[in-house]
Amino acid sequence: MKISGAAVFAIAIASVEAFSPASVQQRNGATALFSTTEGSKPRTKKEGRLGFFKSEKFHRKGFKEVRDNVEDTINEQYQSSLVDDLKSSNYVIEKDNVKVYLAKDFGFCWGVERSIALAYEAVRHYPDRKLHITNELIHNPEVNDRLTEMNVNLIEKLGEGKKNFDVVEDGDVVILPAFGASYEEMDFLDKKNVEIVDTTCPWVSKVWNTVDSHQRKGLTSIIHGKYGHEETVATTSFCEDYICVKDMKEAEMVADYMANGGDREEFLKYFKNAVSEGFDPDKMLEKVGLANQTTMYKKETKAIGQLFQKTIMQKFGPSKVDEHYYEFDTICDATQERQDAVTELVENGNDYGLDFILVVGGWDSSNTAHLLEIPHHQGIRSFHINRADCISADNTITHRTVEGEIVTEPFLLNLDKDLVLGVTSGASTPDAAVQDALSQIFLLKKMQDAAKEGSAVKSD
Structure with missing residues (x-):
């Protein structure tokens, strides 16, 4: 694994801009879903995220003055002569x-390389600050161990989706991992006197843009993903109405309820951890949009999409599919x-x-x-x-x-x-x-x- 700093960051920054909420908003416009404060202009969660980006304390593009040293460090720690021999x-x-x-x-992948590089740059750029990260940077023990050795504090999980942010003090630096952070976490940190280094993979941001389009179209988001996974937690935080299905079995349960109804209480009991607050399957499964955790098995996501399309077609007729179903492929390349x-x-x-x-x-x-x-x-x-x-x-x-x-x-x-x-x-x-x-x-x-x-x- 030989990383070219200039190449990785040129691609990464271009991709961030291509997937950014600003570019999508210019193409699609936006309809307000909620107001953040009394007297403020109503805005969607996506527009709220744009507001976070405008802060001088929110960093998404790294720190150029330490980039070369970081590139050398990453190559030294993570490249492999044996793998290079295999490829050659x-x-x-x-x-x-x-x-x-x-x-x-x-x-x-380049998104992971970018995330690691941004985190390492943050450590070098803020040598005298206390650094935190809201979750594991990525799901790899060696990489996370390295960050711990670099004195990056992993914020403690308290259970039930809560974390101990009490350890974050004025002037500290908080790193957002490759999976992203929830809207609520970003909003909380935006209000504190801290520097935020956002390493969220642009493919994850792409999913957030997709569920935003669901909300604006009045659709319930069906997320093919694991409801407790960090990425899915972040994605659902940008939804108004949602339900998560982890596999085809759960998708079939949802499709059957869409088509035939059923025992509402049993349905909600089964999906109690995987739905939005106040979820009503009798109303909220009439119009749906499909998105997915970027790391799911693509063939299964496609099969789930076909299942929901077929269900909508049988219930409302072929001519009504576009009114009741929306799908956009958000599996990472x-x-x-x-x-x-x-x-x-x-x-x-x-x-x-x-x-x-x-x-x-x-x-x-x-x-x-x-x-x-x-x-x-x-x-x-x-x-x-x-x-x-x-x-x-x-x-x-x-x-x-x-x-x-x-x-x-x-x-x-x-x-x-x-x-x-x-x-x-x-x-x-x-x-x-x-x-x-x-x-x-x-x-x-x-x-x-x-x-x-x-x-x-x-x-x-």
């Missing part, structure tokens, strides 16, 4: 009786590219002779978890690890299953043959983490082969 050798390498096939798209690349590994698994596919990335990382689902659903042995030390010298591996359980089981099963594996990593995973994991496997295979040879000598 057509994504295949053989070493110590191990053959590795690397997915063609993997690892850090990087997410889709990584899903396509691991799909290619799966499709070629038999030809390659893969023993398993290794997925490297934070256990809380949604986009990484979806990479695991692809080989799992095709019956290919696969493991999702968050650190290299999940692979132990006793030939066991500790990994996260598709059901979310952390389990430990035997790892290398057939010691009489060379090992062949595929490897990929999530969009928040540094190349160095992939190198560390592969190095563990090389070492383990070497140890197992040596032990086998030792046993053969003794038997002779």
